Amino acid sequence: MTTPRDPAGTRNRILDALETLLLDKGMSQVTLESVAAAAGVSKGGLLYHFKSKDALLAGLVRRLGERADQQLNSAVAQGESVAEWYLQTPHPDNDSDALELALYRSMLAAMRTVDGPQDTAVDEADRALAEMMSGWKTALDNEIRDPVKAEIVRLVGDGVYLRALLGMPPVDPALYRQVVARLLGE
Secondary structure (H helix, E strand, O other): OOOOOOHHHHHHHHHHHHHHHHHHHOHHHOOHHHHHHHHOOOHHHHHHHOOOHHHHHHHHHHHHHHHHHHHHHHHHHOOOOHHHHHOOOOOOOOOOOHHHHHHHHHHHHHHHHHHOOOOHHHHHHHHHHHHHHHHHHHHHHHHOOOHHHHHHHHHHHHHHHHHHHOOOOOOOHHHHHHHHHHHOOO
16 A cells, blocks of 8 residues: 655755754755755655755745744734734753744754855745845834834844854843834833
């Protein structure tokens, strides 16, 4: 008896392998062959899902966007504002929230795509990342009427997340709560 093919499962396995290679070895070690081997698929199987390296990297960034959208929708459903979600402090060591950990891991891997030489693969991933960030900008702009305040929220959130991605010590939680409260006018 044969089991039905699971294209989404294979696609995710390929993207998981890409994330792992990026995090463990960096962009210079990412080839279609190395990703296929790490995912346990043939190069042809990988190319079935992603037609090129740039499509593979863009797929990773798009999955990051999907994970972020999922997390944002969950936060909003629980009564959080878009701004509160954007200003949250990431918790890479907190594996009790699998969605947050997956988002953090995806963001870190996506950032690693820019450590290699500029080529079309990186450009495609950059475009996908710009699309994702543009969506978040739109959501913040729709929620915060003052465009300067929306930009400040965006910059602070980006800085806090970047700080966590770089492994720097977090801002004192009590002080950060005061920053968020002041930014959001609470």
